[in-house]
Amino acid sequence: MAKIIDGKAIAAKIRAEISAEAARLKEQGIVPGLAVVLVGEDPASKVYVSMKEKACADVGIFSDEYKLPAETGEAELLALIEKLNADPKIHGILVQLPLPKQINTERILEAISPEKDADGFHPYNVGRLVIGKPLFQPCTPYGVMVMLKEAGVELSGKEVVVVGRSNIVGKPVAFMCLQQNATVTLCHSKTRDLAGKVAQADVVIAAVGVPEMIKGAWIKEGAVVIDVGVNRVGEKKLVGDVEFAAASERASAITPVPGGVGPMTITMLLQNTLESAKRGM
Ligand SMILES: Nc1nc2c(c(=O)[nH]1)N[C@@H](CN(C=O)c1ccc(C(=O)N[C@@H](CCC(=O)O)C(=O)O)cc1)CN2
Numbered sequence: 001m002a003k004i005i006d007g008k009a010i011a012a013k014i015r016a017e018i019s020a021e022a023a024r025l026k027e028q029g030i031v032p033g034l035a036v037v038l039v040g041e042d043p044a045s046k047v048y049v050s051m052k053e054k055a056c057a058d059v060g061i062f063s064d065e066y067k068l069p070a071e072t073g074e075a076e077l078l079a080l081i082e083k084l085n086a087d088p089k090i091h092g093i094l095v096q097l098p099l100p101k102q103i104n105t106e107r108i109l110e111a112i113s114p115e116k117d118a119d120g121f122h123p124y125n126v127g128r129l130v131i132g133k134p135l136f137q138p139c140t141p142y143g144v145m146v147m148l149k150e151a152g153v154e155l156s157g158k159e160v161v162v163v164g165r166s167n168i169v170g171k172p173v174a175f176m177c178l179q180q181n182a183t184v185t186l187c188h189s190k191t192r193d194l195a196g197k198v199a200q201a202d203v204v205i206a207a208v209g210v211p212e213m214i215k216g217a218w219i220k221e222g223a224v225v226i227d228v229g230v231n232r233v234g235e236k237k238l239v240g241d242v243e244f245a246a247a248s249e250r251a252s253a254i255t256p257v258p259g260g261v262g263p264m265t266i267t268m269l270l271q272n273t274l275e276s277a278k279r280g281m
Contacts, residue, residue, distance in 0.1 A: 002225070002251040005151045007143075011263035014146070015059055018270050022060035025277060032277035033062040034092040034118060034269070035084045039077065039103065040070035044232075045096045048266075052094070055266045061273055064090065074103045078111050085113040091280055092118030092273035097168070115279075118272045121168070129172055132179045136272050141173035143264025144205060144226050145180075151253055153203065153224050155180035161201035163187045163194070163241070164208040169228050173205055194218075206241035216246020225254040228261045 022032055034056055038049045049065075056063035066080060077095075084093050093116045099105050109117075114124040120136035128134050137145075148155065160182040164170035174186045187197050198204055198218040206214045207228035219225060219242075229241030240257030248254055255261055 002248040002254040005147055005253050005255045005260065007147060007255060007260040007263045010147055010150045011267040014267050015270065018274050019059040021274055026060065030277055030281060031062045032091050032273050033064060033089045034094060034273045035064045035066065035090045037066045037068070037080065037095045039068045039072050040100045042098065049096050052266055052269060055270055059270055061270060062089065070100050074107065077103060077108055081108065081111045085116060090116060091276040092116055094118050094269065116276065118269055118276065120272065130175050138168060138172045139268040139272065140169050140228060140261060140265045141176055142268040143261055144173050144228065145176050146268070147226065147255065147261065147264060153253070155182040155203065158182045158202040159200055160203045160205065161185045161187060161197050162205045162207065163198070163214060164206065166207065169207040173207065208241050210241060211239045212241070212243045214242040216243040216249060219247045219250040221250050222252045223250070225251045226261065227255050227257050230257060230262055
């Protein structure tokens with residue numbers, strides 16, 4: 001039976017460290033500041049944004065909230081970002097995704113100053129990540145790497161299979177694993193024999209956004225399974241991208257959903273904001 005990699009517990013430990021560091025900075029007159037921008041009424045985004053605001057308050061990070069109506073135009077959002085780029089109280093800017101259809105997401109992400117890109121989505125930071133010198137690391141992949149480290153999983157020489165090629169998770173986490181000297185296979189919707197690829201993996205990172213798509217029977221005996229999926233099934237139930245019960249029978253360690261990678265995403269956002277404030281000192 002697999003060991004559970006407890007994201008909530010790891011996140012709590014890191015948040016306590018962030019809180020202590022923010023208190024030390026405060027003594028020097030510096031309060032890390034994060035601008036949180038939400039456009040529209042997407043229910044999940046509203047939940048995530050309020051979780052981010054609460055997390056900031058809990059660790060002593062100042063958060064400045066901008067909740068804009070769903071019909072907000074691109075020019076208006078760009079003007080807000082320009083203002084935040086110039087605001088010395090703000091060390092990190094976060095625009096919650098997805099954005100409404102009338103707004104070009106790439107244009108918005110590129111408008112955020114790379115020095116305040118707390119999500120690590122700006123092409124400059126993506127490029128730096130690829131060469132192994134990140135200024136900001138995207139929060140979910142950053143959280144995955146911290147969880148693997150905390151769980152004592154050494155990646156050097158291991159076969160890592162990432163399922164999902166999103167810009168937010170799949171691609172960056174693949175490069176982060178490569179940086180740790182893993183041999184990385186990045187699988188996607190056109191991959192042939194996905195089951196066979198997963199069965200080769202010492203570490204499986206599932207970030208495909210399809211409930212329980214990765215079957216427990218595919219997992220190699222003793223593999224480590226990181227499930228990034230947070231899929232709502234019915235009114236209340238959350239499930240990951242991996243068949244948790246069946247995979248737990250074969251894996252040596254596995255992350256649960258909820259309580260796995262999810263809590264790490266917001267924790268690493270706090271960490272990025274703190275690091276940015278320290279860089280600006
Ligand atoms: N600008 C960004 N937008 C989005 C990001 C992001 O990193 N930056 N990631 C996701 C959503 N997300 C953060 O924004 C996020 C997703 C999940 C969780 C989380 O803690 N999940 C919990 C369950 C919470 C629930 O009950 O719904 C868990 O897995 O235990 C936090 C943040 C897309 N957009």
